[in-house]
Amino acid sequence: MKIKKLLVTGGCGFIGSHFLRKILTETDFDIINLDKLTYAGKLENTADLAKNSRYKFIEGNICDKSLVDKLISEVSAIVNFAAESHVDNSIENPQVFVETNVLGTQTLLDSARKHSLEKFLQISTDEVYGDLPLNSTGKFREHDELKPSSPYSASKAAADMLCIAAWRTFKQPITISRCSNNFGTHQLAEKLMPLVISRALKNEKIPVYGDGKNVRDWIHVNDHCSAILKILEKGKTGEIYNIGADNELANIKLVKLLLKILKKDEKLIEFVKDRPGHDRRYAIDSSKTQSELDWYPEHVNFEEELKKMVAWYEKENF
Numbered sequence: 055m056k057i058k059k060l061l062v063t064g065g066c067g068f069i070g071s072h073f074l075r076k077i078l079t080e081t082d083f084d085i086i087n088l089d090k091l092t093y094a095g096k097l098e099n100t101a102d103l104a105k106n107s108r109y110k111f112i113e114g115n116i117c118d119k120s121l122v123d124k125l126i127s128e129v130s131a132i133v134n135f136a137a138e139s140h141v142d143n144s145i146e147n148p149q150v151f152v153e154t155n156v157l158g159t160q161t162l163l164d165s166a167r168k169h170s171l172e173k174f175l176q177i178s179t180d181e182v183y184g185d186l187p188l189n190s191t192g193k194f195r196e197h198d199e200l201k202p203s204s205p206y207s208a209s210k211a212a213a214d215m216l217c218i219a220a221w222r223t224f225k226q227p228i229t230i231s232r233c234s235n236n237f238g239t240h241q242l243a244e245k246l247m248p249l250v251i252s253r254a255l256k257n258e259k260i261p262v263y264g265d266g267k268n269v270r271d272w273i274h275v276n277d278h279c280s281a282i283l284k285i286l287e288k289g290k291t292g293e294i295y296n297i298g299a300d301n302e303l304a305n306i307k308l309v310k311l312l313l314k315i316l317k318k319d320e321k322l323i324e325f326v327k328d329r330p331g332h333d334r335r336y337a338i339d340s341s342k343t344q345s346e347l348d349w350y351p352e353h354v355n356f357e358e359e360l361k362k363m364v365a366w367y368e369k370e371n372f
């Protein structure tokens with residue numbers, strides 16, 4: 055299937071904005087970016103794209119049926135990034151996570167069915183699998199049980215299930231990608247890496263949850279985006295694809311590494327009360343995506359990539 059025009063939702067956020075840049079430089083697709091510009095969506099993230107004649111931005115909500123219907127009637131495929139994405143916020147206020155992540159996805163699915171959309175790629179997360187014990191070596195596989203821990207991951211798992219049901223019941227051509235933790239430029243300072251950098255630059259205390267031993271599996275945002283493009287172009291409908299870079303690290307080790315790069319004292323670290331239900335370890339097996347789609351992460355020198363990213367946050371004062 056040859057895509058001519060693509061609807062991207064949530065393109066003013068962290069990952070979506072990197073994906074838009076990739077699509078405009080590496081493909082000839084036209085793009086509509088539908089974004090509600092919540093606190094997490096920033097027009098600055100896409101400022102360099104605004105004048106591109108193949109790019110159109112629409113401010114709006116993925117739950118707005120008539121707007122979604124109009125936009126989907128103009129495209130042949132959709133990539134759905136739009137979401138409430140911060141676990142801590144989901145513990146404070148789960149409702150909006152259900153509205154955007156669950157009802158918003160269903161709104162897109164309903165309209166996609168009405169207009170016989172040829173491809174629907176749902177951007178999901180490894181957090182839908184729950185967590186793994188710290189002393190284990192196993193990794194998440196695509197058909198593992200879904201055991202989400204937070205309202206955020208539960209809402210993403212619900213959206214995945216609605217996509218799978220759309221495939222099974224209506225034969226809608228959906229595909230799901232599930233990626234591990236992303237790092238890179240343009241991420242909000244509510245998330246771990248930019249939070250550490252922005253606090254450290256101001257010599258402020260850096261909060262680390264619990265004992266800091268929780269393990270995350272980090273991937274460069276551009277490697278996530280290159281996998282999404284491969285899935286969009288070559289992925290099989292009805293399939294789930296894990297994305298990860300085999301790069302596990304305990305949070306406390308990551309914080310110390312960032313402080314070393316920033317030449318800041320570890321005394322800034324302050325252990326704080328653990329997040330309720332905090333997942334212990336994530337580890338993702340992306341061998342299916344690698345072997346079936348010939349996709350491999352390229353930004354694998356972690357410390358070098360962190361240095362480049364830190365330099366960007368220092369310069370941009372983000």
Ligand SMILES: NC(=O)c1ccc[n+]([C@@H]2O[C@H](COP(=O)([O-])OP(=O)(O)OC[C@H]3O[C@@H](n4cnc5c(N)ncnc54)[C@H](O)[C@@H]3O)[C@@H](O)[C@H]2O)c1
Nearest residue numbers: 064066067068069090091092094095115116136137139236
């Ligand atoms: N950040 C990660 O490490 C990671 C890892 C795996 C998967 N994901 C998934 O990738 C997607 C993007 O994550 P991110 O980190 O870029 O998130 P983000 O919070 O930086 O961006 C989310 C974007 O969605 C927009 N948005 C929110 N609600 C909307 C609505 N109702 N209608 C239209 N737009 C809306 C926001 O304005 C923002 O631009 C999410 O679906 C997330 O679950 C993220």
